[in-house]
Amino acid sequence: MRVGVALLVVLAAAVLLRPAPTGSFGWSGLRWPTPEATQYVGLAPPFDESYEGAMQDWTDGTGFEFSIVKEYRDPCESGFGNSTENGVEFSDKACGMEWPSGTLAMTFRHPSIGIAVLTGTGVVFNDNLDWGFYNGPPDPELIDFRRVAFHELGHVIGLEHEGSADAVMHPSSTLFEVLQVDDYAGVVTIYPDIDNPPPPPSPDAKPPPPPLDPRVACAKQHLLAAGKLCNKAIKCQAKDWIRGPDPPALLKCVEKAEVRFVDVYSAAVERAVDRGDSCKLDDDPGDVLSNLDSMMAVVVDRVTDSGNRGDESEAKLVGRLLKDSARYCGKISRIESKDAVRGNESVRVKRRQKARAGFEKKFSKKVDKGADAGVVYNGRPVNEVGDAVDTFADVFAAQAVD
Numbered sequence: 001m002r003v004g005v006a007l008l009v010v011l012a013a014a015v016l017l018r019p020a021p022t023g024s025f026g027w028s029g030l031r032w033p034t035p036e037a038t039q040y041v042g043l044a045p046p047f048d049e050s051y052e053g054a055m056q057d058w059t060d061g062t063g064f065e066f067s068i069v070k071e072y073r074d075p076c077e078s079g080f081g082n083s084t085e086n087g088v089e090f091s092d093k094a095c096g097m098e099w100p101s102g103t104l105a106m107t108f109r110h111p112s113i114g115i116a117v118l119t120g121t122g123v124v125f126n127d128n129l130d131w132g133f134y135n136g137p138p139d140p141e142l143i144d145f146r147r148v149a150f151h152e153l154g155h156v157i158g159l160e161h162e163g164s165a166d167a168v169m170h171p172s173s174t175l176f177e178v179l180q181v182d183d184y185a186g187v188v189t190i191y192p193d194i195d196n197p198p199p200p201p202s203p204d205a206k207p208p209p210p211p212l213d214p215r216v217a218c219a220k221q222h223l224l225a226a227g228k229l230c231n232k233a234i235k236c237q238a239k240d241w242i243r244g245p246d247p248p249a250l251l252k253c254v255e256k257a258e259v260r261f262v263d264v265y266s267a268a269v270e271r272a273v274d275r276g277d278s279c280k281l282d283d284d285p286g287d288v289l290s291n292l293d294s295m296m297a298v299v300v301d302r303v304t305d306s307g308n309r310g311d312e313s314e315a316k317l318v319g320r321l322l323k324d325s326a327r328y329c330g331k332i333s334r335i336e337s338k339d340a341v342r343g344n345e346s347v348r349v350k351r352r353q354k355a356r357a358g359f360e361k362k363f364s365k366k367v368d369k370g371a372d373a374g375v376v377y378n379g380r381p382v383n384e385v386g387d388a389v390d391t392f393a394d395v396f397a398a399q400a401v402d
């Protein structure tokens with residue numbers, strides 16, 4: 001290799017098989033100078049939150065400190081030139097290469113030349129695949145993002161595949177959901193400088209959690225689909241207010257959101273049937289859609305109530321408030337999806353309260369700022385808008401979850 005080449009690229013594919021090191025954990029031979037790494041995460045929700053959760057699990061479980069900056073960085077640039085900022089993204093190419101068949105994600109690692117010290121890593125997820133969130137046995141048609149993120153972050157730390165033990169770093173990256181003893185041993189061995197590492201995971205952590213009831217899995221996906229629908233469809237209305245009325249464009253925008261909803265909804269029904277069960281909700285997505293549409297219409301009506309489209313400043317303000325309402329609707333539907341198993345009621349309630357408070361704050365700030373600039377908001381008060389969005393999520397969740 002030419003001396004001028006400053007960096008060496010090491011690939012670690014999620015599912016490429018390589019000979020398993022005998023004994024315990026696999027190590028790439030690379031490590032960070034200190035047991036810590038900052039990740040730049042600009043993924044779309046809910047992937048951002050899931051990625052952050054996977055980082056936290058490594059930190060809590062091993063003492064390796066991951067920290068987050070919620071900004072996008074190109075993972076294919078990470079470690080090159082001056083960029084020591086570790087990026088992550090979904091892409092239909094693996095940093096310019098076609099994805100090898102069966103590869104879910106790749107971690108690109110850049111060591112300083114001649115020294116086994118990492119200067120940057122980039123994680124890329126294969127955007128040609130269907131990603132979701134669930135517990136239990138891996139479903140070849142829908143990949144659980146959280147598990148693969150957890151595995152790739154192990155590569156970021158410096159770990160390599162380990163096929164001979166139970167490990168998150170098993171070459172099949174979707175098998176294990178929680179940290180295994182072997183992964184722990186790997187990190188604390190590579191980084192003897194971790195201060196007071198936590199105790200190793202209990203061997204009881206070994207058995208993967210019981211498979212999700214197909215109905216619960218279906219409810220989760222249905223709630224995610226509903227959240228995406230209201231987020232996208234209400235944003236179509238927002239655009240129409242901000243840019244000025246354009247009925248054909250509005251129709252096209254809403255139709256696109258609805259088609260996507262029907263696709264995701266129907267796929268969830270099919271998966272449940274494949275597993276020998278059914279979903280709780282009607283298997284005709286058209287009926288469900290018209291029900292959701294009428295609940296979304298209430299939200300839009302409350303925001304736009306008596307709004308004057310003729311006044312450009314007022315129309316823009318209404319558009320921006322619609323956007324906030326759309327985001328809030330997406331967010332609380334995701335919270336409901338997460339909790340479709342009714343795992344922890346108090347956590348769910350807290351998350352919902354936090355989301356609502358955040359929404360009200362943003363919404364009111366915009367209204368106040370408009371008033372300061374002489375722009376009058378004629379819609380309904382924020383609590384009535386919030387209630388309408390909450391109703392959307394509450395009613396749908398009650399229908400979708402047993």
Ligand SMILES: [Zn+2]
Pocket residue numbers: 012013014015151155161171173
């Ligand atoms: Zn891997």
